[in-house]
Amino acid sequence: MTRSRFAAASRHGGLIVLAVLFALPLYLAFVVASHSAADLLRGVPIAPGARLGANLRTVFSSSVPGTPSLRTMLVNSAIMAFGIAIFKLALSVPAAYAVSFFRFPGRMLMFWIIFATLMMPIEVRFFPTYEVTADLGLLNTQTGLILPLVASATAVFLLRQFFRAFPLELADAALLDGIGPIRFLTSTVLPLARPILAAIFVLEFIYGWNQYLWPLLITSAPNKVTVVMGIKQIISAAQSFSVPQWDLVMAISLVALVPPVVLIVAMQRWFVRGLTAGID
Amino acid sequence: MFRHRLLPLLLILPELVVVGLFFIWPSMRALAEAFQESNAFGLGSRFAGLANFRSTLNHTYVQAIEVTAIFTVLTTVIAMALGLFVAVQVEQTGRARPIYRTLFTWTYAVPGAIAGALWLFLFEPRIGPGSRLLAGLGVHWNFALSGPQALGLVIGLTVWQQAAYDFVFFSAGLQGVSDRVLEAARIDGVGAVSRFWRIVMPLLGPTVVFVAVMDVLAALFQSFAVIDIVTQGGPGGSTTTLVYALYRDGFQNGDVGMAGAETLLLFVLAAILLAVQFRVLNRRAHYR
Numbered sequence: 001m002t003r004s005r006f007a008a009a010s011r012h013g014g015l016i017v018l019a020v021l022f023a024l025p026l027y028l029a030f031v032v033a034s035h036s037a038a039d040l041l042r043g044v045p046i047a048p049g050a051r052l053g054a055n056l057r058t059v060f061s062s063s064v065p066g067t068p069s070l071r072t073m074l075v076n077s078a079i080m081a082f083g084i085a086i087f088k089l090a091l092s093v094p095a096a097y098a099v100s101f102f103r104f105p106g107r108m109l110m111f112w113i114i115f116a117t118l119m120m121p122i123e124v125r126f127f128p129t130y131e132v133t134a135d136l137g138l139l140n141t142q143t144g145l146i147l148p149l150v151a152s153a154t155a156v157f158l159l160r161q162f163f164r165a166f167p168l169e170l171a172d173a174a175l176l177d178g179i180g181p182i183r184f185l186t187s188t189v190l191p192l193a194r195p196i197l198a199a200i201f202v203l204e205f206i207y208g209w210n211q212y213l214w215p216l217l218i219t220s221a222p223n224k225v226t227v228v229m230g231i232k233q234i235i236s237a238a239q240s241f242s243v244p245q246w247d248l249v250m251a252i253s254l255v256a257l258v259p260p261v262v263l264i265v266a267m268q269r270w271f272v273r274g275l276t277a278g279i280d
Numbered sequence: 281m282f283r284h285r286l287l288p289l290l291l292i293l294p295e296l297v298v299v300g301l302f303f304i305w306p307s308m309r310a311l312a313e314a315f316q317e318s319n320a321f322g323l324g325s326r327f328a329g330l331a332n333f334r335s336t337l338n339h340t341y342v343q344a345i346e347v348t349a350i351f352t353v354l355t356t357v358i359a360m361a362l363g364l365f366v367a368v369q370v371e372q373t374g375r376a377r378p379i380y381r382t383l384f385t386w387t388y389a390v391p392g393a394i395a396g397a398l399w400l401f402l403f404e405p406r407i408g409p410g411s412r413l414l415a416g417l418g419v420h421w422n423f424a425l426s427g428p429q430a431l432g433l434v435i436g437l438t439v440w441q442q443a444a445y446d447f448v449f450f451s452a453g454l455q456g457v458s459d460r461v462l463e464a465a466r467i468d469g470v471g472a473v474s475r476f477w478r479i480v481m482p483l484l485g486p487t488v489v490f491v492a493v494m495d496v497l498a499a500l501f502q503s504f505a506v507i508d509i510v511t512q513g514g515p516g517g518s519t520t521t522l523v524y525a526l527y528r529d530g531f532q533n534g535d536v537g538m539a540g541a542e543t544l545l546l547f548v549l550a551a552i553l554l555a556v557q558f559r560v561l562n563r564r565a566h567y568r
Contacts, residue, residue, distance in 0.1 A: 008373075011369055011372065011373065012373065012376070014369065015366070015369055015370065015373070015380055018366060018384075019380070019383040019384065022383065022384065022387060022440070022444075023383070025395075025398040025399060025402055025440070026390075026398065028398070028401070028402060028409060029398050029401070032401065040407055041407060043407070043409070043412060044407070044408075044409045090294075091294050091295045091298060092295060094291035094292065094294070094295070095291065095292045095294070095295035095296075097291060098287075098288035098289075098291040098292040099288075099292065101281060101282055102281065102282045102283070102284060102287070102288035103281045103282075103283060104283075104284070104285050104288045104289065105285070106289075107288070110292055110296070113296070113299065113304075114295065114296075114299065117299055117303050120303070120547070120550050121497070121501050121502065121550075123501035123502060123504055123523050123546075124501055124523075124543070124546045124547060124550050125303065125306050125307065125310070125543065125547075126526075126527075127310065127526060127530045127531075127539045127540070127542075127543050128306035128307065128309040128310040128313070128540070128543060129302055129303075129306040131306070131309060132301070132302065132305055132306045132309060133302070136301075147298055147301070147302060148302040150298055150302075151298045151299050151301070151302035151303045152299075152303070153295075153299070156295065168281065171281065171282065172281075175282070181282045181284060181287060182287075206389055209391065210389075210390075210391035210392065210393075212391070212392060212393045212504065212505035212508070213504045213505065213508075213527075216508075217531070228391045228393050228394060228505075229393065231393050231394060231396075231397050231509065232393065232508065232509055235397060235400065235509070244407075246401055246404075246407075249397060249401070250397075250398075250401065253394050253397045253398060256391060256394050257389075257390050257391060257394045260389040260390070260391065261386050261389045261390060263389070264385065264386055264388070264389035265382055265385075265386055268381065268382060268385060271385075272385075272448055272451075272452065275445075275448055275449070276448065276449060276452040
């Protein structure tokens with residue numbers, strides 16, 4: 001009895017130490033964001049300071065000199081993240097519904113075309129995709145920022161997995177009752193699919209918010225910068241001061257990481273379900 | 281099953297248009313450019329055979345292949361070991377399990393570039409607390425000058441995020457390992473270590489392969505933000521991965537033909553991983 005209690009206690013101890021190590025970079029960012037830049041020169045304090053509010057007010061009112069306004073960057077990030085999540089659902093729900101509930105010529109071909117896109121992230125195809133996006137005149141536009149990232153079938157794949165387990169008798173019953181496919185989709189399938197739709201939304205929002213490479217290529221105008229890609233300019237601007245403004249960099253970093261991290265903590269069940277739905 | 285013919289095509293059309301415009305067309309274009317050579321003004325181009333592929337066989341690109349291989353193997357192995365270890369431990373905790381799940385999942389949601397900013401400060405050579413700690417331990421730390429240190433930093437940062445992803449999948453996989461089987465083995469006198477290697481690992485096999493492929497994909501392709509923030513590929517190319525090299529050759533040096541050839545090589549890599557993944561998913565389906 002005492003031996004197993006000792007084992008349990010050391011397990012908790014080990015896990016807590018690991019969790020603290022995992023959280024350390026975030027905690028230090030918080031400490032730095034709550035001090036003044038000059039305080040940091042003698043070494044980073046262990047406890048948080050009192051300047052978090054003041055630093056946040058500074059970055060929201062004037063940002064770091066020479067960088068775009070934080071409000072603008074946040075708005076751009078939000079447009080991109082919501083845009084990607086909404087477009088992804090709007091495109092993938094009808095597509096997955098079509099390949100799952102209809103028997104039509106070319107069905108499997110369609111599915112394979114979509115499936116082929118599955119594992120080619122934007123980082124693989126960014127160079128030619130950039131050229132095509134430029135040819136279409138979509139540089140520095142929200143469309144150019146969003147659509148190329150929506151062009152992958154992860155969501156179609158997840159939805160098809162869900163639809164495959166869907167009782168087809170319901171569709172046959174709907175046919176007998178004279179209910180058409182579109183009404184069947186909106187009245188029966190979508191309400192039952194709500195959990196998987198929520199999971200896809202969470203995954204895609206985080207995916208969109210966290211993008212770095214694609215916005216870096218597509219946007220050159222300062223009023224189109226997102227906060228995640230803007231962090232590079234912010235770091236180099238902050239380092240050009242005689243006293244590097246790390247307090248402001250960390251304040252902006254905290255603001256930039258709060259939406260996806262809060263979303264993942266609050267919606268963890270949906271997130272885990274969405275992430276693992278493809279394989280189990 | 282509905283038997284309409286036109287309606288499903290209409291439903292699928294928007295997805296196909298987007299995939300066609302931003303996936304298939306760019307792929308065709310990369311294929312064409314890989315075998316073309318454009319003149320210095322970018323005005324005309326002619327068939328170049330394998331010249332672009334030959335020019336990737338230079339010293340810096342070969343170095344990028346080596347860096348990518350080391351980076352990919354190390355991040356995958358360390359992140360998987362850490363994720364699996366934590367998942368197995370957390371699985372055996374009682375009521376605190378949901379809290380631990382949250383504590384080991386959140387790092388995955390941090391944007392790569394922001395994670396880069398956090399770690400950049402942590403290991404900033406002059407005032408970073410990590411650097412001071414290392415200096416106290418007698419390590420001469422300056423990742424801006426030392427290639428191995430820069431690579432180590434980028435690996436540590438990637439593991440910090442990827443281990444959380446692996447943890448999620450291993451936790452889900454461990455749910456599928458029956459408690460009754462483990463309990464029966466325990467009663468039969470099978471020790472904890474044997475139980476893990478003889479029962480848990482075989483049942484976890486497909487998850488292990490899946491996670492390994494996803495980690496390799498992430499290391500190969502999704503490390504750009506971290507590298508661009510922390511090291512910009514340096515010092516001396518010691519953290520220049522294949523994707524970073526493509527960015528440098530295509531955008532900073534404007535070599536369209538070489539970028540096309542490099543894109544094709546990335547496509548081949550991704551296709552191989554896709555094939556492995558597909559086999560795993562299929563085999564997994566047979567189990568059910």
